[in-house]
Amino acid sequence: MPVNSLPTADTDAPSRLSLEISGISKSFGRFPALKNVSLQAKDKEFLALLGPSGSGKTTLLRVLAGLEQPDAGEVRFDGEDFLAMPVRRRKVGMVFQHYALFRHMTVVQNIAFGLKVRKRSERPAKSEIDDRVQNLLSLVQLEDLGKRFPSQLSGGQRQRVALARALAIEPRMLLLDEPFGALDAQVRRELRRWLREVHDRAGVTTVFVTHDQEEALDLADRVAILKDGELKQLGTPNEVYENPADPFVYDFLGAACRMPGVVAGNRLTVADWETVAEKGAPQGPVEVFFRPDEVAFAPTDGAGLAGEVKAVAQRGPDVRVECLVEGQLLELAAHGPSLPAGVAPGLALRIKPLRPRIYPVAG
Amino acid sequence: MTAATTPAGAKPISASRLPGLAFLLIVASAVVMAVLVLMPLFTVFHDAFSKGLGKYLDSIREPDALAAMRLTLLVSGISVPLNAAFGVAAAWCIAKFEFRGKSVLLTLIDLPFSMSPVVSGLVWVLLFGAQGWFGTWLIDHDVKIIFATTGLVLATILVTFPFVARELIPLMQDQGADEEAAALTLGASGLTTFWKITLPNIRWALLYGVLLCNARAMGEFGAVSVVSGHIRGLTTTLPLHVEVLYNDYDFVGAFAAASLLASLGLVTLVLKTALEWRHAGELAANRRH
Numbered sequence: 001m002p003v004n005s006l007p008t009a010d011t012d013a014p015s016r017l018s019l020e021i022s023g024i025s026k027s028f029g030r031f032p033a034l035k036n037v038s039l040q041a042k043d044k045e046f047l048a049l050l051g052p053s054g055s056g057k058t059t060l061l062r063v064l065a066g067l068e069q070p071d072a073g074e075v076r077f078d079g080e081d082f083l084a085m086p087v088r089r090r091k092v093g094m095v096f097q098h099y100a101l102f103r104h105m106t107v108v109q110n111i112a113f114g115l116k117v118r119k120r121s122e123r124p125a126k127s128e129i130d131d132r133v134q135n136l137l138s139l140v141q142l143e144d145l146g147k148r149f150p151s152q153l154s155g156g157q158r159q160r161v162a163l164a165r166a167l168a169i170e171p172r173m174l175l176l177d178e179p180f181g182a183l184d185a186q187v188r189r190e191l192r193r194w195l196r197e198v199h200d201r202a203g204v205t206t207v208f209v210t211h212d213q214e215e216a217l218d219l220a221d222r223v224a225i226l227k228d229g230e231l232k233q234l235g236t237p238n239e240v241y242e243n244p245a246d247p248f249v250y251d252f253l254g255a256a257c258r259m260p261g262v263v264a265g266n267r268l269t270v271a272d273w274e275t276v277a278e279k280g281a282p283q284g285p286v287e288v289f290f291r292p293d294e295v296a297f298a299p300t301d302g303a304g305l306a307g308e309v310k311a312v313a314q315r316g317p318d319v320r321v322e323c324l325v326e327g328q329l330l331e332l333a334a335h336g337p338s339l340p341a342g343v344a345p346g347l348a349l350r351i352k353p354l355r356p357r358i359y360p361v362a363g
Numbered sequence: 364m365t366a367a368t369t370p371a372g373a374k375p376i377s378a379s380r381l382p383g384l385a386f387l388l389i390v391a392s393a394v395v396m397a398v399l400v401l402m403p404l405f406t407v408f409h410d411a412f413s414k415g416l417g418k419y420l421d422s423i424r425e426p427d428a429l430a431a432m433r434l435t436l437l438v439s440g441i442s443v444p445l446n447a448a449f450g451v452a453a454a455w456c457i458a459k460f461e462f463r464g465k466s467v468l469l470t471l472i473d474l475p476f477s478m479s480p481v482v483s484g485l486v487w488v489l490l491f492g493a494q495g496w497f498g499t500w501l502i503d504h505d506v507k508i509i510f511a512t513t514g515l516v517l518a519t520i521l522v523t524f525p526f527v528a529r530e531l532i533p534l535m536q537d538q539g540a541d542e543e544a545a546a547l548t549l550g551a552s553g554l555t556t557f558w559k560i561t562l563p564n565i566r567w568a569l570l571y572g573v574l575l576c577n578a579r580a581m582g583e584f585g586a587v588s589v590v591s592g593h594i595r596g597l598t599t600t601l602p603l604h605v606e607v608l609y610n611d612y613d614f615v616g617a618f619a620a621a622s623l624l625a626s627l628g629l630v631t632l633v634l635k636t637a638l639e640w641r642h643a644g645e646l647a648a649n650r651r652h
Contacts (some may be wrong), residue, residue: 018376067544094548100541104563114549186576278581 018205019042019064021143024073025309026059026229033059034070035229041207041222046199048220049209052252056229057209058097061175064207065094077173093166093204094175098182099158101150107161108133108146114169128202136164139198156187163195167202174199176208180215192219213253217241225249247359250289259305259332261288263358273305273352281359290353297321297340297349304352309345323351407625411618422616423623430596431604431620437512438587439580440598442519446580447573450527455561457528458535459543472528475521483521484589487514510592514598518586523576530572531565534645538564567642571635578631582624 019041026034034056041047049057062068064075066087072103075082075264083091102110111133115124139142144346152156159179179195180188196219199206201202210216216223225232225240229314233245244250247258263286268277270288298304307325314320319339321332332351343349412419422428427581453472457465476484489495501508508514542564544557562569569612584602591598601620608617639646 065548088550092548096541096545100545102542117551117555
């Protein structure tokens with residue numbers, strides 16, 4: 001695919017910081033949307049802002065774009081004070097949740113808009129604009145649809161036009177607000193891979209907002225998890241998944257089973273199961289989290305939590321096992337081979353969480 | 364008729380009675396329409412031409428009639444563009460921004476609709492008339508507002524203020540501010556964004572609003588009557604001219620002038636219908652009326 005209209009990714013200084021957000025706060029009336037949020041993104045990094053609705057992730061994105069002015073804090077990009085710059089000078093390419101395509105313009109006119117509104121001295125020649133629009137059209141695989149209006153396109157096509165329009169201005173940073181929010185699952189997965197490719201090729205620092213943890217973990221270099229306007233954790237997908245900072249993050253990043261327990265010294269006790277507590281675990285009453293697929297099944301005389309199988313449902317190699325443990329119905333997952341033969345409803349067994357995470361009981 | 368689709372025997376009474384009733388209602392409304400709308404309209408043209416085409420043309424070409432037409436065009440030519448500008452500005456504020464007092468502003472925009480036009484005229488007399496608040500000052504500085512074109516324009520603006528704004532607000536609220544935000548991030552200035560994004564998105568609704576505003580501006584009687592002073596050839600707009608002639612028992616002249624106003628109404632109606640038909644999706648009117 002021809003992408004000569006895009007700046008090519010250079011390889012020097014890949015870990016240079018490009019985006020530095022420090023102490024950003026923003027309220028709407030009495031509602032605090034962002035509370036003292038600080039984070040950084042490296043040059044050419046793909047950063048995901050992940051959080052449930054109302055967590056402030058879109059507000060943060062709009063602050064970066066210049067569409068909202070924060071009450072406090074600082075945003076620097078490549079060392080420049082971004083907040084002092086009006087929206088139009090920031091050169092950020094933004095893809096809106098509902099694409100915000102110009103409804104009275106064709107696809108080509110939409111993509112060319114950012115180039116045509118430039119001052120005459122900075123505006124490329126008409127032929128150059130045409131070339132660049134054609135290149136972008138082929139990048140987003142919409143060569144034949146240039147003359148269509150947005151209303152004549154499917155959701156996925158609109159999304160690609162919005163991306164092409166944002167890339168046309170050769171943005172210093174790309175901002176995507178729930179880029180796949182309005183698409184169905186199939187199109188979503190296809191576009192996800194493709195978007196990552198476009199990012200890698202364009203070599204632009206990208207910040208994208210999503211509430212879908214799978215999307216964030218799958219796509220991003222690093223993930224920032226927000227809740228109620230606060231940054232909960234920032235790290236690579238593996239870091240945050242393996243080492244969630246708190247119960248919220250643990251719960252938000254994947255299915256979780258939760259049991260009450262007690263830590264005394266280096267011993268963790270959950271119901272009748274006793275094991276070694278991880279180093280530095282909080283003392284006293286705790287909450288123990290484990291992933292439903294990170295358990296070992298053992299006979300009743302083995303180690304683990306005593307439970308009773310209530311239901312077993314098999315789908316290909318994956319088996320869902322519902323177990324009653326300590327009066328709590330846990331939905332566990334196992335791969336066919338890891339499930340001992342004979343697990344059937346009514347069977348009493350022991351379940352041993354392989355990697356329990358211990359958090360202090362929330363106050 | 365629903366009778367055809369109803370299975371035989373199922374509720375035969377209501378099935379046969381309802382279409383009959385509907386038919387009666389349609390006939391009744393047609394009769395009412397004919398008596399209340401078509402007949403007066405016919406009378407206007409009939410009386411205007413009752414002494415023949417020559418007499419009709421004469422009374423239209425008479426200097427006072429021409430002056431009244433010119434004045435009407437002048438007054439609406441000033442007040443409609445101003446109200447279009449005010450309307451776009453007000454709708455833009457209300458639809459795209461959050462601010463304190465928004466609902467108060469909305470209510471104020473609607474005020475002329477709920478107020479008698481006579482009051483809309485009278486307020487200007489109370490402010491700028493000889494006995495009004497600023498009357499003495501205006502006389503001292505030789506500024507004439509009441510009994511002059513300025514007063515007519517002010518009265519017309521006040522009466523027709525809501526038309527454009529009311530038409531645009533629901534549409535602009537519907538469209539949201541995302542496209543404008545997108546244009547800004549792409550490097551467009553505020554002004555470019557307005558001309559290239561905001562205005563094209565509301566063009567048909569704006570035209571519709573302007574059309575209604577113009578029809579009202581040209582036809583306004585009550586408010587302008589108060590501030591006009593009825594000086595023939597100087598401060599009589601077309602509707603006032605009709606009244607003056609009628610009071611003088613010049614029926615052909617009165618109806619000839621009235622026929623012009625009626626024609627204006629018909630043209631407005633045709634254009635309005637055409638707009639509704641071609642650009643239904645872009646008109647807020649369809650959601651409101």
